[in-house]
Amino acid sequence: MDIKETLLIVDDEQNTLEGLKEIMTQEGYHVLTALSAEEGLKLLNNDGIDLVITDLMLPGMDGMEFARTVLRDYIGIQVIIITAFGTVKSAVESMKEGIYNYITKPVHIDELLVIAKKALDESRLRKDYIDLKSKVEAKYKFINIIGASGAMIKVFEKVLKVAKTNSTVILRGESGTGKELIARAIHEKSARADKPFMTIDCTSFPETLLESELFGYEKGAFTGAYKTKIGCFEAAEGGTIFLDEIGNISPDVQVRLLRVLQERIISRLGSTKPQKVDVRVIAATNTNLENAIKKGTFRKDLYYRLNVIPIILPQLKQRRSDISMLIDHFIKKYAAENDKNVKSCTPEVEKLFIYHDWPGNVRELENAIENAVVMCDESVIVVDDLPKYLVTKYEKSKFAGLQEDELDLSAQLELAEKRIIKSTLEKVDYNKTKAAELLSINLRTLHNKARKYNL
Ligand SMILES: Nc1ncnc2c1ncn2[C@@H]1O[C@H](COP(=O)(O)OP(=O)(O)OP(=O)(O)O)[C@@H](O)[C@H]1O
Ligand SMILES: [Mg+2]
Incomplete structure (x- = not known):
């Protein structure tokens, strides 16, 4: 059996309150009632309320203030306001503050039922996602990496698997998809976690500097090399090196990297002495390596060495x-x-x-x-x-693809407003002063609305 959803109805008129309670109970909801906002707040402290329906005019704390308090302190609970016709404007404004919707008096039961059901569906979705979020957090324990979608769970599973190994990983995905975040997570979940994690952005160094940054140099290796410097591979000993933006590195660096990946051996610039290193390599790129191979700018053998375990990060959309x-x-x-x-x-x-x-x-x-x-x-x-x-983009696409009666109330009101303004403007040959007069609104409001609706 379904667990009943709980409504809290707040109204200072005893008769209205009882009437609404009876109807909503018949509809299968569990209904709590309160004659004032203060009384309502006390009931909210007992868990389990899914939706609040409140009158706007209440003695003491008014409905608006009450709604704000609920939205602020009880995350996940939706609020619907019941309002007299004269206060519709402030109710419309209230939707901007997060109030789910409003109903004008006299209350039409059908309307109330539809709106209440929609609000509850949304709050259920929200609760489901809060549940899912905590389950995913408990299972994967990735601090600060957010995601519970199928696509991200696949990524998390792969991260946990590869973290246990020393295999080279390549992270691929568009800019901003979280490649660096995932590289760190692999390191943190690995046995190397207490050793260094070094990040090198390969595009931010000119070619020769990149080489010395990665492999270090001996004193006198080139003009200006006054003393020996160790490179990142040595500095990351025992840990992980993250080579970001690997798609654009020079042929020389590609050869040297290939050697590290094949033999785990480096040599500092200006030295002939090879040195063993124990470093796990994670690379990342948002360029198309396959195209770069075709163009001859990226070595195929390096590609295969890097592409041992690819992890592809999904676009946000x-x-x-x-x-x-x-x-x-x-x-x-x-x-x-x-x-x-x-x-x-x-x-x-x-x-x-x-x-x-x-x-x-x-x-x-x-x-x-x-x-x-x-x-x-x-x-x-x-x-x-x-x-x-x-x-701007949202305004343009907001109504796309939906039937008018599928839109929520505020969108339907906007459409109606647009239609009325458009036909009035047409009637007066786009003379905005006349149109404003006919509609009894001031000229500035008309200008703003005309701009908003692209009229
Ligand atoms: N799943 C996520 N959860 C939380 N924050 C994320 C997530 N993915 C990305 N971010 C955040 O987005 C920003 C970009 O992420 P990151 O630098 O890892 O992307 P990137 O793929 O390396 O991008 P680029 O290719 O441009 O370097 C960072 O501030 C990061 O913290
Ligand atoms: Mg990055």
Whole structure:
């Protein structure tokens, strides 16, 4: 049998409260009631409430303040507001703060049932993902690596397997997919964890410098070599070396690397004495090595030596189900770093993030959230806090592919508004002053809306 979902209904009118309770109980919900926000908060402390439905006008703490408190202190609980017609505007505003939806009085039961069911579906999804997240964390114990999608679980499984070996690993994936993070995780999960982890970004050195950085040099090996210097391979002895952006290294360095990978032997520049090293190599690239081989810029034999165990990191848009988790993770991170009280984002922002294509992958998402946390003045990030380029794209694609009645209430209202403004403008030959008069709104509002809807 399904476990009943629990609703808390708050209204100061005893009759309304009892009426709603009766209907919702018949629908199979477990219903708690309260005559004031204060009483409601006491009930919330007993676990298990999934959805709050509250009247806006309440004695004492009002419905809006109550809703804010619930959203702030009881993560995962959705809130629906019941409002008289005259206060619809503030209710619409409230949706920007994360309130799930609002219903105007008199309450139409069918409408209430549909909205309540949708809200509960969403909160169930959210709870499922919080569960999944803690299961994945408990199983893999990757600190600070977020992901519970099938694609990331495959990556985690592979990381745990290769960590037990000394095999060379190559990490492939677009920029910002987490290659460096995974390289560190492999090291940290390996028996080499208490030995050095050295990162070399191969593109950030000119050719000769890269060689001396990797292999070191003897005193007098070249002009300017005043004393002997050990390279990263020696410095990483017993540990792991992470060769980032390996796709563009010079032919000379390729030959030397091949020798390390084949024989685990290096020699410093200017020395003929070969030296054994015990270093695990992890390489990464976002270039197409196969094409580089065809073009003759990358050695085939080195490719085979590197490609022993490839791990391919998925693009963020191939694992959209992880985006909510990443949002939470980065909000926490940047709120702490910037000493801000930001706790979450509105459902609209979350939706926007989930549908964006993220060409810069996790790094782009991370930057967008850092930016939003800094811009946000409240505890919840709203669309206005986001970088402009994200919003413009979202506005354009928001209605794409959906039937009008499949959209949520705010989107339907926006569509209706757009239609009305468009037809009024057409009627008055795009004279905005006249249109504003006809619609009884001020000219500036009309300008803003016309811009918003591209009219
Ligand atoms: N799964 C993840 N969980 C949490 N943070 C992540 C995840 N993947 C990537 N990041 C973060 O995104 C940023 C980019 O990751 P990283 O530097 O590892 O990517 P990369 O694949 O090496 O990119 P590039 O090719 O541009 O060097 C980092 O700040 C990293 O912490
Ligand atoms: Mg990198």
